[in-house]
Amino acid sequence: MHSFIQFITGPMVWISFGICFIGIVFRLLQIFRLTREKENFMFTFLSVKFSLRSILVWLVPFLPVSTRKSPVFYAVSYIFHILLFLTPLFLLSHVILIEENFNLSWWTVSDWLADIFTVAVICALIFFAIRRRMVPEVKFLTGLSDYVFIILVALPFISGFIAYHQFFAYQWMVIIHVISGELMLILIPFTRFFHMILAPLTRAYTASEFGGVRHSKDW
Amino acid sequence: MNHKHLFIISGLIFLTFFAYMTVSAQNEIIRLDNSAFENPQRPGAVFDHDTHNEMAGLEDDCSVCHHVYDGKTLIEGESSEDSACSDCHELKPTPENSVPLRKAFHNRCKDCHFTSQKGPVLCGECHIK
Amino acid sequence: MQDVKTNKKVIDEGVEAGLAKLTPEKIASVINQVLEKETGARFKAYVQTCMRCGLCSDACSVFLSNDRAPQYSPAAKVKQTILEMINKKGRVSREFLSDAVRIAHTECNVCKRCSMYCPFGIDIAYMMLTVRRIIHKLEITPLYIQDTVNSHAATGNQMWVKQDEWIDTLQWQEEDAREEFEDLRIPLDKDGSDIMYSVIAPEPKFQAGLIYQMATIMHAANVNWxxxxxxxxxxxxxxxxxxxxxxxxxIARIHYEAAANLHVKKIVMGECGHAFRSVYDVGNRWVGWTAPPIELIHAIDFYHFLLTTGRIKVKEKYKKSVTLHDPCNISRGRGLHHKAREIVNILCENFIEMTPNKEHNYCCGAGGGVINCGPPWKGTRMVNNKEKSRQLKRTGAQVLIAPCHNCHSGLEDIVEHYELGMEIKFFGDIIFEVMEKTIFEEGN
Incomplete structure (x- = not known):
């Protein structure tokens, strides 16, 4: 068991981050190459100014009309996405592991706050799942994979929550926590998780067309 | 939202709190003194000195943990049982000692445990609630 | 909820005849050719970025018109067409294709409103146009719009107008317009003019009076055209x-070549939205011109210039209450909604905004070639335009200004079908009505 834990908390972390980063770089290069090859004109129209303008606007809660049409979903979604990154990044236990291995550390949130964040993330995921079942136009679009994504994201948070509170099966919870977290990292470049990288790009091009060519807003 | 979902969700919330309350009440156990830390986030690590040394076969060699350094060099054969870890290891790395207290504790335990393939290595295995 | 509409399948002879000729091999090879060879990273990104959140739904007037039936949301249209083609690697049935034609050609106005509601800015209109590309290559395009395209290909205009008919119509309008000004001309092929004025073929075919009006405006404004x-x-x-x-x-190239041959400084085009999209946004870029090779402005831009520089003076403001429909292709397509409002306020006394408006206006329901699919599809189009009718009704205005031909025709159908009792006008109609019929002199 020790060597297994040592593997998943040691080399496997490197492997996961490696696949994640190399995968992202690879995918981006692939996109760049394919665009150069087939739709080179896109670079002509891509505008930094209009891209940034639009992305900034879309980051401000309730500025785009769309966000005001579905305020509850957007509110939950904003909070979810912020906490999804904030919680693991500033969790004391994670920073301690970094510190112990790389002599590197940064600001952390206190454990009780991280606990609330975790519950919030889980609640948001439950909300997304319920929304997928309840809202007809979303239900129509939903497939099995959408629930799989929700579960994949929920796993590290739920297992982390149970492990932190040491409710039961502590060792197994940590193992599930670590492995599911690593799985998520590995899957980022190759699944729809990749929207974290692609969404700013698709937004940027649409914004460039709307702003640069069509002289209008895209929000 | 229909009643079935409401029921399941409220059930889950209730169970979570119930489990939390149960775990909060527990017996007195021997823990490391963590009073040197400001605002510690976890209870001190569970550590029974004599039992540990007996199981780890460390009765004769105190200097593995109670070591003495001169700058960066370990002084062989000397040990420091009479001083607290926090006497040398500060909360933050200092020019004299680059290993902060928390890291000193964690690595001291985990490194041995991983090497010997024995003993707790996960957070909650020592910081038992 | 059972949809009344879906129980009755619309029969389009062009689609049916085309489908009958298709073999599974042909279907798969065409779909895969388009998906593999004609799309790039952008298409892949759109497919892989969509998180199926459904936020595009509220953007779509077809979805809203059908009481939020889920199959009408923009993402649902993608799911029911192109995603299925991708998943099945092109091995789709004729029934599937028949539905794909209905969805891509008659239930989406490619108005791009959904791109403004998608947090990722996915261009669903582009996805629907890709479906239409496949439909075109499978030769199952709806009959009426295909006939229009055939006319484009054969004659360079969309209504089979022959060259002598065209010239004849212009001369006839010139003669009639001399009622306004005795020496009025519609100058044909006048080399080195400041402006070339271009229209859409329905004008000489059915609405020659619009050319008469424009000739009057040009003459009064003393424009070298x-x-x-x-x-x-x-x-x-x-x-x-x-x-x-x-x-x-x-055909976008032919348009610019005509202007180049006449050595004009600028092209002014009539009040049409899709034509503007073609020559300003799509056609020119397909040819390889990043921007229009010769300056091109929409009638709104031109009227704005004439009215704000005093070349056209308003005798008396228009009295009836008016509302303005912002055509997608010139508001969302060119940001002309600000100038349009300035013109309305110069021309009219009583302007009522419709909501939503400007970039967020709903499509007229006819755009994107939907009305051009013709009579077989009119019934379903009226159902799909219910939300638009509600929006129009809320304004309570007597007159509806629609500076776009397609919108005009679509809105006329809506006003008639939903008995809204509104008069629909072009800006040109109103300018013609309220203008001073005197000739502008430079320096006066």
Whole structure:
């Protein structure tokens, strides 16, 4: 068991981050190459100014009309996405592991706050799942994979929550926590998780067309 | 939202709190003194000195943990049982000692445990609630 | 909820005849050719980025018109067409294709409103146009719009107008317009003019009075203008909407070549939205021109210039209450809604905004080639335009200004079907009505 834990908390972390980063770089290069090859004109129209303008606007809660049409979903979604990154990044236990291995550390949130964040993330995921079942136009679009994504994201948070509170099966919870977290990292470049990288790009091009060519807003 | 979902969700919330309350009440156990830390986030690590040394076969060699350094060099054969870890290891790395207290504790335990393939290595295995 | 509409399948002879000729091999090879060879990273990104959140739904007037039935949301249209084609690697049935034609050609106006509601800015209109490209290559495009494209390909205009008919119509309008000014001309092929004025083929065919009005406005404003007698006078482009990009690019090129041959400084085009999209946004870029090779402005821009520089003076403001429909292709397509409002306020006394408006206005329901699919689809179009009718009704205005031909025709159908009792006008109609019929002199 020790060597297994040592593997998943040691080399496997490197492997996961490696696949994640190399995968992202690879995918981006692939996109760049394919665009150069087939739709080179896109670079002509891509505008930094209009891209940034639009992305900034879309980051401000309730500025785009769309966000005001579905305020509850957007509110939950904003909070979810912020906490999804904030919680693991500033969790004391994670920073301690970094510190112990790389002599590197940064600001952390206190454990009780991280606990609330975790519950919030889980609640948001439950909300997304319920929304997928309840809202007809979303239900129509939903497939099995959408629930799989929700579960994949929920796993590290739920297992982390149970492990932190040491409710039961502590060792197994940590193992599930670590492995599911690593799985998520590995899957980022190759699944729809990749929207974290692609969404700013698709937004940027649409914004460039709307702003640069069509002289209008895209929000 | 229909009643079935409401029921399941409220059930889950209730169970979570119930489990939390149960775990909060527990017996007195021997823990490391963590009073040197400001605002510690976890209870001190569970550590029974004599039992540990007996199981780890460390009765004769105190200097593995109670070591003495001169700058960066370990002084062989000397040990420091009479001083607290926090006497040398500060909360933050200092020019004299680059290993902060928390890291000193964690690595001291985990490194041995991983090497010997024995003993707790996960957070909650020592910081038992 | 059972949808009344779906129980009755619309029969389009063009689609049916095309489907009958298809074999599974042909279907798969065409779909895969388009998906593999004609799309790039952008298409892949759109497919892989969509998180199926459904936020595009509220953007779509077709979805809203059908009481939020889930199959009408923009993402649902993608799911029911292109995603299925991708998943099945092109091995789809004729029934599937029949539905795909209905969805891509008659239930989406490619108005791009959904791109403003998608947090990722996914261009669903582009996805639907890709479906139409496949439909075009499978030769199952709806009959009426295909006929229009055939006309484009054969004559350079969309209504089979022959060159002598065109010239004749202009001369006839010139003669009639001399009621306004005795020496009025519609100058044909006048080399080196400041402006070439281009229209869409329905004007000479059915609405020649609009040319009469424009000639009057040009004359009063003392503009040095011309119209070409040869192909290129029609700026419209239905091929752009059927996925016949080759024809689409060709007719956009003919338009600019006509202007180049006449050595004009600028092209002014009539009040049409899709034509503007063709020559300003799509056609020119397909040919390879990043921007229009010759300056091109929409009538709104031109009227704005005439009215704010005093070339056209308002005798008396228009009295009836008016509301303004912002055509997608010139508001969301060119940001002309600000100038349009300035014109309305110069021309009219009583302006009522419709909501939503400007970039967020709903499509007229006819755009994107939907009305051009013709009579077989009119019934379903009226159902799909219910939300638009509600929006129009809320304004309570007597007159509806629609500076776009397609919108005009679509809105007329809506006003009639939903008994809204509104009068629909072009800006040109109102300018013609309220203008001083005197000739502008430079320096006065």
């Amino acid at each position: 011309t119209m070409p007698s040869t192909p290129g006078w029609d700026n419209s482009n239905m091929a752009m909407y059927t996925g016949d990009f080759e024809t689409s690019g060709r």
